[in-house]
Amino acid sequence: MEEEAMVVEVREYREERDREAVEEVERECEVGSTTCGGDGGGAKMSLFTDLLGDPLCRIRNSPAYLMLVAETATSGNGGSSSREIIGLVRGCVKTVVSGTVQGKDPIYTKVAYVLGLRVSPRYRRKGVGKKLVGRMEEWFRQNGAEYSYMATEQDNEASVRLFTGRCGYSKFRTPSLLxxxxxxxxxxxxxxxxxxxxxxxxxxxxxxxxxxxxxxxxxxxxxxxxxxxxxxxxxxxxxxxxxxxxxxxxxxxxxxxxxxxxxxxxxxxxxxxxxxxxxxxxxxxxxxxxxxxxxxxxxxxxxxxxxxxxxxxxxxxxxxxxxxxxxxxxxxxxxxxxxxxxxxxxxxxxxxxxxxxxxxxxxxxxxEDLWCIKRLADGYTHGSLGDWTKAPPGRSIFVDPREF
Structure with a gap:
């Protein structure tokens, strides 16, 4: 019996080569389901998103952005090999307000945002998602980001478990989606x-x-x-x-x-x-x-x-x-x-x-959304704010529409 060894490579997305395969992964993952309220009889309604032919649409308006794909390279004893895109993640970097000095002067911080993490159902629980996030965080650090954050639904247990349990993120803010x-x-x-x-x-x-x-x-x-x-x-x-x-x-x-x-x-x-x-x-x-x-x-x-x-x-x-x-x-x-x-x-x-x-x-x-955050480098000094991940919530937050 021929044995196969699977190797996962994470690389930058290439539009002409990868677009069709990426769209297939999006379809397999239902492109993000947001659970809505029940109908009184125990049933749940969900909002399903369908991207309209542009895998970069959610990040291309940001100052700096990147999309990564995870690709398998499977080879057998007979020398045959095959490649398949099995996951993807998007990210962008920008500068935002993270606090104030004496409640007045804003403190600006370079932050990164992780979004659109998808892993084909057949390859989940194999470390693909963590590998994608890790490589994206490397790019964030190279671009000077001090913090990385992500958003998900509070009841998305798999996503919350991955980021807070395996990737080192902390629960941070809970905005409402109306x-x-x-x-x-x-x-x-x-x-x-x-x-x-x-x-x-x-x-x-x-x-x-x-x-x-x-x-x-x-x-x-x-x-x-x-x-x-x-x-x-x-x-x-x-x-x-x-x-x-x-x-x-x-x-x-x-x-x-x-x-x-x-x-x-x-x-x-x-x-x-x-x-x-x-x-x-x-x-x-x-x-x-x-x-x-x-x-x-x-x-x-x-x-x-x-x-x-x-x-x-x-x-x-x-x-x-x-x-x-x-x-x-x-x-x-x-x-x-x-x-x-x-x-x-x-x-x-x-x-x-x-x-x-x-x-x-x-x-x-x-x-109800959940935002999770991670400090990317302990050696950074962050003005007079200290560690933003431990800062108490303010009265409101600003949601950038480019990342919606």
């Missing part, structure tokens, strides 16, 4: 809120002013806001407030305000809800039938989430004052006008309760 469908009929805009679309320069000034002390705020926010996928930044104010420009706003902000930016994900990947009961599907379909028969009623019919759909990601969500929840709702209604049927809008948010309370969302479609 999801809301865009209905066929957009909700009427609020008459009690005035919404201003900010120019890119104005948005950058406002963000650097407000997020200067917020963890993970990117130093290159100007590149984020000027990206073609960023559809605009919108500031909501009470209707009675006069807009005199961003400088006047920052000098004397009103009692209540809210801001958000919109990022276009619909051409990068599609999602689909699976696991819903027949009764749930039928009820959702009935609302659409009624809506088509009597559109003047403006019934918020439930989109067909059970077929592939795109989404918009709301980022930079912030606000202040007693009217902040109402102003946030006005911004979310405006964001819905960018969407059409079968699209979703999402926001990742953590901490600031009044702002979160204003975000319309379906609990059934949401998820």
């Amino acid at each position: 999801v809301h469908p865009v209905f066929r009929h957009a909700l009427r805009p609020s008459r009690s809120a005035a919404i201003v679309e900010l120019e890119r320069r104005e948005a950058e000034l406002l963000y650097r002013w407000h997020f200067a002390a917020v963890e993970f705020f990117p130093a290159d926010i100007d590149a984020v806001l000027s990206n073609v996928l960023s559809l605009g930044t919108f500031l909501a104010l009470p209707a009675a407030i006069k807009w005199d420009g961003v400088e006047a706003f920052m000098d004397s902000p009103p009692d209540s305000w809210a801001v958000v930016s919109v990022w276009n994900c619909k051409d990068a990947f599609r999602l689909e809800v699976r696991g819903a009961t027949r009764l749930m599907r039928a009820a959702a379909g009935a609302t659409r039938l009624v809506d088509r028969a009597a559109p003047w009623l403006r019934i918020p019919s439930i989109p067909n989430l059970f077929a592939p759909f795109g989404l918009y990601f709301l980022y930079g969500l912030a606000g202040a004052g007693p009217a902040a929840p109402r102003l946030v709702r006005a911004l979310c209604r405006l964001a819905a006008q960018h969407g059409t049927r079968r699209r979703l809008r999402r926001g990742r948010h953590r901490g600031v309760r009044p702002v979160r309370d204003g975000v319309p969302h379906w609990v059934r479609l949401g998820a």
Whole structure:
């Protein structure tokens, strides 16, 4: 009987040579399933992601990025050999805020982000995932990153076990993923809120002013806001407030305000809800039938989430004052006008309760994320912050839409 020896090589992704094989691994792994709430009968619904033909779409907008693949080289006694891509991982490096000096001046730190780790089901529990992460961390260190972090769903036990148990990461932050469908009929805009679309320069000034002390705020926010996928930044104010420009706003902000930016994900990947009961599907379909028969009623019919759909990601969500929840709702209604049927809008948010309370969302479609972090080199000095992995959580974090 001929014996075979399997050797796993980790190397850089090559577009022309590897694309088809990488897409096959993505399909085998279902490209990431996010578990949603139950339907009352014990069943679970899940959001499944389908990348649209570009394995680098989630990292190519970052300042520095890399994709690695794990490839087997199997040889037999007869001299025959075969090669197969069995895993992949993506990573990027950037500079973000990690803390402040005396609560004011931001401390910027070079960090790395691990995402899109996939291992073919046939080769799991063989050390492939750990080997991919280890090689990616080598590249992170070469590019000067002091910390590496990753995000997963809190109930993804296999991923959490790999990173915290075998790769040396620590549980760090727990942002919430809020999801809301865009209905066929957009909700009427609020008459009690005035919404201003900010120019890119104005948005950058406002963000650097407000997020200067917020963890993970990117130093290159100007590149984020000027990206073609960023559809605009919108500031909501009470209707009675006069807009005199961003400088006047920052000098004397009103009692209540809210801001958000919109990022276009619909051409990068599609999602689909699976696991819903027949009764749930039928009820959702009935609302659409009624809506088509009597559109003047403006019934918020439930989109067909059970077929592939795109989404918009709301980022930079912030606000202040007693009217902040109402102003946030006005911004979310405006964001819905960018969407059409079968699209979703999402926001990742953590901490600031009044702002979160204003975000319309379906609990059934949401998820709780877990961010894990690792210090890559003990010899680094990190300003006056010390070890960021041991820092207590702040009131909020900034989620970079380039990594969504």
